[in-house]
Each structure stands twice: as C-alpha cells, then as structure tokens.
Amino acid sequence: MTLAAVLAALLALGVVARGMGFLPVLGLVDAVAMLASGTPPLTQSGAGVALLLGIAPGLVLSRYQADATPEGQQAALPSFLALALMVLLLLAGSRVQGGQFPAGLCIVAAGLVSVACRRGMVWQWAGLLTCAQGVLLSAVMAGQVMAFGAGALGGLVVLVLGALCAQRVLPRRARALKGEKRRNEV
Amino acid sequence: MRFEDFTVLLAALAFVWPFLGAVGVCLAPTERSRDVALWMAGLGCALAVAVFVFLATGGVSAGWEDDPVQRAGRVMLALGLWVTVLEHGIFRERLLRSVPHVSTALAGLGCVASEAAIGLGILFLALAWGVFVFMRPAGQALAGWQIGRTGAVGLLLALAGLTLPAHGLTTGLVLACGLVIMTGLTPFCAPAREGQGALLLVPFSGAALLLAMRLRAYGGVGFDMALVAAGLVSVWTTACLPATARTAEDRARVFRVFPVALALMAVGVGADVAALLLLCGWCVAGGSRVGQGWAARALACFPPGAPFVGCLLMLSVLVDWSWELALLAVAGVLLGIARAWPDASARTVFGTGEQTMGFRDLWPEDRAGRLAFVTLAGMGFLVPLAMMLGAF
Numbered sequence: 146m147t148l149a150a151v152l153a154a155l156l157a158l159g160v161v162a163r164g165m166g167f168l169p170v171l172g173l174v175d176a177v178a179m180l181a182s183g184t185p186p187l188t189q190s191g192a193g194v195a196l197l198l199g200i201a202p203g204l205v206l207s208r209y210q211a212d213a214t215p216e217g218q219q220a221a222l223p224s225f226l227a228l229a230l231m232v233l234l235l236l237a238g239s240r241v242q243g244g245q246f247p248a249g250l251c252i253v254a255a256g257l258v259s260v261a262c263r264r265g266m267v268w269q270w271a272g273l274l275t276c277a278q279g280v281l282l283s284a285v286m287a288g289q290v291m292a293f294g295a296g297a298l299g300g301l302v303v304l305v306l307g308a309l310c311a312q313r314v315l316p317r318r319a320r321a322l323k324g325e326k327r328r329n330e331v
Numbered sequence: 332m333r334f335e336d337f338t339v340l341l342a343a344l345a346f347v348w349p350f351l352g353a354v355g356v357c358l359a360p361t362e363r364s365r366d367v368a369l370w371m372a373g374l375g376c377a378l379a380v381a382v383f384v385f386l387a388t389g390g391v392s393a394g395w396e397d398d399p400v401q402r403a404g405r406v407m408l409a410l411g412l413w414v415t416v417l418e419h420g421i422f423r424e425r426l427l428r429s430v431p432h433v434s435t436a437l438a439g440l441g442c443v444a445s446e447a448a449i450g451l452g453i454l455f456l457a458l459a460w461g462v463f464v465f466m467r468p469a470g471q472a473l474a475g476w477q478i479g480r481t482g483a484v485g486l487l488l489a490l491a492g493l494t495l496p497a498h499g500l501t502t503g504l505v506l507a508c509g510l511v512i513m514t515g516l517t518p519f520c521a522p523a524r525e526g527q528g529a530l531l532l533v534p535f536s537g538a539a540l541l542l543a544m545r546l547r548a549y550g551g552v553g554f555d556m557a558l559v560a561a562g563l564v565s566v567w568t569t570a571c572l573p574a575t576a577r578t579a580e581d582r583a584r585v586f587r588v589f590p591v592a593l594a595l596m597a598v599g600v601g602a603d604v605a606a607l608l609l610l611c612g613w614c615v616a617g618g619s620r621v622g623q624g625w626a627a628r629a630l631a632c633f634p635p636g637a638p639f640v641g642c643l644l645m646l647s648v649l650v651d652w653s654w655e656l657a658l659l660a661v662a663g664v665l666l667g668i669a670r671a672w673p674d675a676s677a678r679t680v681f682g683t684g685e686q687t688m689g690f691r692d693l694w695p696e697d698r699a700g701r702l703a704f705v706t707l708a709g710m711g712f713l714v715p716l717a718m719m720l721g722a723f
Contacts, residue, residue: 256487260480269480276491283494283495296490309472
C-alpha cells in the first residue's frame with residue numbers, strides 16, 4: 146500500500162462529488178501509484194494510459210460548453226454511499242486478502258457511484274473513466290498483463306465513445322467557433 | 332487433408348464466418364442485403380452445428396478444443412442471429428446491417444478466448460462497434476450512450492473482479508455484479524431499449540452467460556451465491572412488479588429477462604445444461620420479439636420449449652443445493668407464470684369465460700416466429716437427449 150494509492154482512492158471520491166475537474170489529478174496520482182508498485186514495463190505503460198485517460202477528456206471538453214443537465218437534490222448522498230462502499234470493501238479486503246488495501250477496487254466503486262447517481266452525460270463519462278483507472282491500478286498492482294490490456298482497451302473505448310457523444314450532445318464554445326471561422330477565412 | 336486438420340479448419344471458419352457475413356451485408360446492394368444476411372446467418376448456424384458435432388481433436392487442435400456446453404452455446408448464438416435477421420426487414424443503413432453479425436462473431440470469439448480477461452476485452456470491441464453505429468443517426472447519441480454506459484460498467488466490474496485473487500469473497504461478488512450488469516438483469520439495470528439495441532444486446536448477454544460458466548472456477552463460493560441471489564431477486568421482481576403492466580405487450584416486456592435470471596441461477600448452482608437451454612430461450616425468443624404472444628410464453632417458461640425444460644433442470648439441481656432457495660424459486664416461477672398467462676385463456680382454464688385461446692396464439696404467423704418456435708421445441712427435446720447420451 147502506498148500513499149499515492151490511498152490518495153487516488155480519495156480523489157476518486159472527488160470525481161463523485163465534483164465531476165470531471167478531479168479527473169486529471171486522479172490520473173496523475175494513479176500514474177504515480179502505479180509507478181510505485183508493480184514491475185517496470187507494466188507500471189510504465191499503466192502510468193501512460195492512466196495519464197491519457199485523465200487528461201484527454203479535459204482537452205476534448207475544453208471545446209464545448211459545460212453540461213447543463215440538472216442534477217438531483219441529494220448531491221451529498223453519492224459521496225456518503227461511495228465512502229460506505231469503500232469502507233465495506235476495505236474491511237472485506239483486509240479479511241480475505243491478508244491486509245492488502247484494495248485501492249483499485251475502491252476507485253472502481255467510486256466511479257460506479259458516479260455513473261449510477263449522476264444524470265449528466267459528462268459526469269457519467271468521468272465516472273466510467275474513474276472505473277477504468279481503478280481497473281488499471283488493480284491490474285498493475287496484481288501484475289496481471291491480460292487484465293491490464295483489457296482494461297486499457299476498455300478505457301480507450303470509453304474515452305472515444307464519450308468524446309463522440311459529447312461532440313453530438315454539447316454545444317460548442319464561442320471561442321472554438323471563432324477559431325474555426327478564422328481558419329476557414331485563411 | 333487429415334480429419335483433424337479439417338475439424339480445426341471448420342472451427343476457425345465458424346469464428347470467421349460471421350465477420351464475412353458482416354462484410355457481405357455491408358457490400359451487398361440494399362434490396363439484396365436481407366437475402367445475403369439470411370444465407371450467411373444460415374450457413375453460420377450450419378457451421379456452428381458442424382463444430383459441435385465434429386470436435387477438433389489431435390495435436391494441431393491445441394487451443395481449439397473446448398467445453399461441449401460452450402460449443403453448444405455458440406450454436407445458440409448463431410441461431411439467435413438467424414432468427415434476428417429473419418424477423419427484421421431491410422436495414423437502409425449499411426453499418427447497422429453489420430451490427431448483429433459483428434456482435435455475434437465477437438461474442439463467440441470472446442467466449443473461446445484462452446483467458447477470460449481477453450474475452451472481456453473482445454466484448455468491449457463488440458460494445459464499441461454497436462454503440463458507435465447506434466449513435467450515428469441524428470438524436471440517437473444519448474440513447475447509444477445509455478447502452479454503452481451499462482455495458483461498460485458491467486465489463487469494467489468483471490475485469491476488476493478478475494484482478495483480485497481467485498476464490499475470494501470480494502472477487503466472487505465483484506465478478507458476479509459485473510456479469511449481472513452485462514446481462515442487463517431488470518432490477519439491477521435500467522430496462523434496455525427495444526428495437527435496434529437488441530441487435531447488440533442479445534449476443535452480448537449470451538456471451539456474458541457463457542463467460543459466467545467459465546468464471547465459476549475463478550469466482551468461488553461468493554460468485555455462486557451472488558449469481559443465485561441476483562437471479563432469485565430478478566425472478567421475484569418480475570413476478571411481483573406493481574400492476575403497471577396492464578396490456579399484454581407490457582406484460583410481455585416484463586418477462587424479457589426472465590430466462591436470463593433463471594440461467595444465472597443455473598450457472599450459480601452448476602447446472603450448465605439448464606443454463607444452455609435457458610440461453611437458447613433468450614437468444615431465440617428474446618430481443619425484440621417480446622411483444623409477440625408465443626415469445627412471451629416461451630420466455631415465461633411455458634411448455635413446450637427449451638426454457639421450460641431448462642427451468643425444470645435448474646430447479647432439480649437447486650433442490651440439492653438448498654431446498655429453501657428451491658422453494659422460493661418455484662414460488663417465484665409459478666407466480667411469474669400466473670402473471671404471464673393470457674387473460675382469455677385464464678378465463679377458459681378456470682372455466683368461467685367463453686373466450687378460447689386461438690391457434691394463432693400458439694403457432695406464430697411469421698417465418699421468424701415459426702423458426703424460433705420449432706427451434707425452441709427441438710432444443711427442449713434434443714439437449715436433454717444429448718445430455719442422456721453423454722454429449723455434455
């Protein structure tokens with residue numbers, strides 16, 4: 146268990162509470178956690194994919210206006226639910242796996258709560274990417290190459306599908322439209 | 332060519348064939364695309380049956396030989412593709428035509444992959460292709476996103492379970508949760524949209540069931556318990572849903588995932604043949620056929636048919652597992668059957684009405700329905716016979 150792994154689990158809670166803004170930081174901390182645990186070739190590729198999954202959505206969304214889907218009144222409830230799930234998983238994990246902190250699983254649980262409890266497409270996209278980050282961390286910590294490959298593929302699929310959906314659903318920012326017009330004029 | 336080489340070639344061709352079908356239907360002119368799809372799907376069925384009968388053996392077949400139940404499961408997936416193609420008209424959009432073929436091909440490949448994680452990765456590809464195609468028409472982006480979101484959550488959860496140590500309680504629970512969400516079981520997932528979504532979801536859920544059979548050895552006791560519990564909750568939810576389903580069509584829609592719930596219970600108790608029969612019911616009568624009377628009755632385990640036989644087999648194994656759970660399951664299934672019983676025939680059965688169930692309610696009018704009905708009745712007879720002869 147490293148400090149970065151614990152921090153990553155806490156940052157995943159931030160994604161549940163605040164959405165896409167926490168995703169780049171989560172990606173960064175996740176990458177550090179991977180580099181700190183596991184064997185070199187897998188950790189390096191894992192860190193690369195985690196960084197990509199953390200940073201790319203922000204870059205895509207910078208071209209579009211914010212998602213205006215109204216959320217429910219119980220905004221604080223998902224965080225508590227995620228926290229409770231994490232504590233339960235921590236207890237179950239410590240009993241079954243001899244004291245190992247299942248950080249990846251906690252991140253997956255937080256992402257799941259974000260997908261299930263939020264209505265906005267962008268928030269759900271952030272939740273799915275958080276899930277993928279958790280799977281990657283878990284696979285790297287366990288040293289499972291196949292699961293890591295499938296998780297990376299899944300993360301990339303979610304990234305592309307989310308970007309396609311955001312392109313179709315969200316209106317463009319005025320600045321991006323202006324830039325496009327200028328390029329057309331040139 | 333030796334016979335062993337021929338069987339390996341046959342197995343390889345059976346995996347490649349649906350991809351060829353997808354290319355064929357994309358390239359064919361729109362008017363002829365349905366005929367091409369029918370021929371390709373029909374030949375794919377014949378190939379799947381041939382692979383089941385002629386098992387790849389010998390030195391060159393390393394990696395191709397697998398469990399007979401898995402091979403029979405791929406026959407069910409191929410049959411489901413044939414019925415799907417037969418019941419739909421001509422799709423104007425080229426890529427949409429390829430979705431059932433591609434998803435069936437990738438589902439078959441995912442089930443035969445040497446490691447379950449690779450299989451889940453392949454299913455990610457199937458999901459990506461299906462959702463990409465569904466998202467393309469105007470105004471369909473969010474509907475496609477909903478399908479992709481549910482599938483991706485299930486796949487990621489199952490992958491997370493695979494990264495945990497084998498036979499752990501957490502491992503089993505997480506794996507089972509992932510597979511349950513992949514199958515789209517009713518109370519745990521939002522009800523899936525009908526229509527085009529079924530082109531992807533029918534083989535996707537089928538592949539999840541076949542993968543669940545393989546993952547039982549990895550998941551341990553927690554996996555079995557979670558699958559049985561999820562199936563039981565789904566059966567009871569279907570049976571006791573509030574009386575919002577007034578019309579016959581609504582009632583039929585409620586029973587959409589009934590065989591999947593029973594199949595998950597069968598996987599949990601280790602009754603693979605029962606799960607296979609229920610998978611046959613899901614592939615052939617599920618999907619967008621739920622609005623039709625015969626399909627609703629088949630899904631609700633009415634005799635004759637594969638789901639009925641599968642349900643009996645599953646209950647017989649469940650009794651050995653735990654008689655309390657078996658009692659609960661029998662009560663849930665009976666309650667479900669009572670709800671699925673058509674109003675007119677119910678009056679007749681209880682002797683208080685004049686209306687009778689017409690021949691049309693039993694024997695479907697369209698070609699796809701007739702093929703599905705004959706398949707269900709045939710499989711309900713053939714699979715137990717094969718089990719008695721020692722094929723499984």
